[in-house]
Amino acid sequence: MAGVEVRFEDVWKSYGAVIALRGVTLTAPGGRITVLLGPSGCGKTTLLKIAAGLLEPDRGRVYFNGVDYTRVPAERRDVGMVFQDLALFPHMSVFENVAFGLRVRGVRGLELERRVREVLDLVGLDRSFYNRRVTELSGGQQQRVALARALVIEPKVLLLDEPLAHLDYKVKQKLLEEVRRIQRSLRITTIYVTHDQLEAMAVGDVIAVMRDGYVVQVGTPREVYENPRDLYVASFFGDANILDSRFAGLNSDGLVALRFEDVILNPNGDVDVVYEGVVEDIVFQGAFVSLEVNVNNRSLRLLVPRREFVRQGVSLGSRVRVGWKLSDVRGFNSGRT
Amino acid sequence: MVERSLVIAVAPLVVALLLLFYAPNIALVYYSFYDRVRGVFTVDFYLDVITNTVYLNVILYSLTIAVATVLATLALTLPVAVYIALYSRGFERILLLVIFTTPFWIDFLLRAWALKSLLYMVGVREGFLALMVGMVYDYIPFMLLPLYASLARIPPHIVDVARTLGAGALDIWARIIIPYAVPGVLVGSTLVLLMSFTELVIPSLLGGVRGFTVGPLIYTLILAGDDWGRGAALAIVITVLSVLSIVLAYRRFKGWLL
Secondary structure (H helix, E strand, O other), X not given: OOXXXXXXXXXXXXXXXXXXXXXXXXXXXXXXXXXEEOOOOOOHHHHHHHHXXXXXXXXXXXXXXXXXXXXXXHHHOOEEEEOOOOOOOOOOEXXXXXXXXXXXXXXXXXXXXXHHHHHHXXXXXXXHHOOOEHHHOOHHHHHXXXXXXXXXXXXXXXXXXXXXXXXXXXXXXXXXXXXXXXXXXXXXXXXXXEOOHHHXXXXXXXXXXXXXXXXXXXXXXXXXXXXXXXXXXXXHOOOEEEEEHHHHOOOOOOEEEEEHHHOEEOOOOOOOEEEEEEEEEEEEOOOEEEEEEEEOOEEEEEEEEHHHHHHHOOOOOOEEEEEEOHHHOEOOHHHOO | OHHHHHHHHHHHHHHHHHHHHHHHHHHHHHHHHEEOOOXXXXXXXXXXXXXXXXXXXXXXXXXXXXXXXXXHHHHHHHHHHHHHHHHOOHHHHHHHHHXXXXXXXXXXXXXXXXXXXXXXXXXXXOOHHHHHHHHHHHHHHHHHHHHHHHHOOOOOOHHHXXXXXXXXXXXXXXXXXXXXXXXXXXXXXXHHHHHHHOOXXXXXXXXXXXXXXXHHHHHHHHHHOOOHHHHHXXXXXXXXXXXXXXXXXXXXXXXXXX
C-alpha cells in the first residue's frame, strides 16, 4: 500500500474579515510525512482542519487519491487526527479512548480487543495502562494514547497538529523518533503541522513553508534549507545572516542570506571573501558555539563546532577574521548565485 | 488565622438558618405530632394524611405536574445548553446566557400575573395548560444553568476528534454529550422537582380548579382551616418523599457522575 495522496487545489478560507488561506495548492505525497511549517496565524492549522473535513474551504478543492473529498464530512473521511491539546476523552479509560473509533464503527468483542491491543503495543503502552484514566498519565503517555486513538481506525491519512508542542525536550526527541518509526512501518500519509523548524527537519519528508495564508516553498528539508526561495524562508527555516549584497561580495544590489555555519572563523584560504572583526558575544550551545562578530559595525553570526572553537582559543574581544565562499551566499529573485 | 476569620464570616448565615429555617421546621415536626384540641401527642395526623385518598390524590397529582415540569424544562433547555456550551464563544455566549436568564430578573409574582394576562389575551384561561406553561416558564433557568455548567466542562476539540474518528450525531450525543450532561440533569431535576412539587403561587394564580396541588393544600389547611396538625404532617411527608426520591436518583446515577 503506497498510501493516499492528498491534494489541495487553490484552497481559500476566511473567518469573517480575516483571510486564513489565500489560494493554497499543495500535494502531500502518499505514504510520506509532509510538514506544514510556519508561525502561528499562517493558516497551517486551518489547512489541516480542511484536510480533516472539520472545515469547508470557501473556494478550492481537496482530493484524496484524485477523488474530490471537499464536501465529505469528517466522520466519513477515515482520517486520524491528533490535536495540539490532544483532546483525549477525560471521562474514559485509556482503553476506551482508543476503542472509541472502533465502537462507533460497530466493531465489538474479541476483534475490538485485539485491534486496541495491537495499536497500544505499537505506541508502547502495555496492559497496565488499559484501565488508567487518561488524566493520570504523563504528557508523553497522553501523547501516545492520542496517537493510538487516531491510528486504530486504520486511517487513510494521519493529521498531526503540533502534537509535541507541550513536551519536554527529551520526551519530544523520543516521540519524534517514534512517530517516524510508526509512520514508516504503516506507510501512512501524514500531514504534520508545526512552528518548530527542528521538529520539521526531524520528521519531514516534504516541508511546506507557510506564511500569511500562502505556501511559500515546498521541498525536501535539504532543498529548502540549501535553496530558500526568499529571505523569509531563509530566516524561518534555519538561521541566516541577512546581509547587504555588496558587503557579501556580490556585484549586485539587494539583500542576501548567509547561513550562520557557512561563515568560517579564521579561514585558511578556500574562501572568496574575508573581513576582520571583533568577537562581541559567545553563546555556548553544546555541540556548537554561536559567536557574534562585529565587522565594520555590522553584526555577523557564526556557528562554530565546539572542538574548532576550543582549538582556536577565541574569547570575548578577540580580533578574528571571518570569511565565506560566494557559492554559499543565497541571493534571491534575479540575484540568485 | 484563616480558619478563625472563616468562622466569624460563616456565623451570620448559620445563626440565620438556625433561627429562620431549622427552628420553624422543628416546630413543624412538633405541630405534626401535637393535638392542640385534646392536648396530647399522637400519630393520627400522619395516619390521616397517608390514608386519606383526597390527600393522596393531591400528592400524586402534584408529583405528576412536578415530573412533567422536570421533563419539559429538560427537553426545552438541553438543546439550548448544548448550543451555548459547545457552539458559542466569547460575546455570543455571554449574550445568550443573558437572553435566557433576563426574564428571571423580574419578580416571580409579577411574572406570574403578567403571564396570566398574556394567556387571557390569547384565550387561555386558568387550568392545566396555563398551570403547566407557568411552571415550565418559571423553572427554565434552574434547569438551564446546571446543564450549561456541566456541558461547559466538555474540553474543546473533543467533538471534532470524535467526528474524525467516525462518530455521527447520535454517537456524539450518546457517548459525549449525555455522559457530561448527567450531573447537570441531576442537579437541575432536583431543583425543579423540589420547587415545583410544592409551588404555591403558580397553581393558585394560573391553575384555577386544576391548581389544587400540595402547596395550596397545605396553605389552605394551615391558614384557612387552622388545621396545623394535618398541614404540618403533610408538609413533612412531602419533604421525606422528596429527599428519598433524590437519594434514589443519585444512587441510580452514581456511576455516571464524572
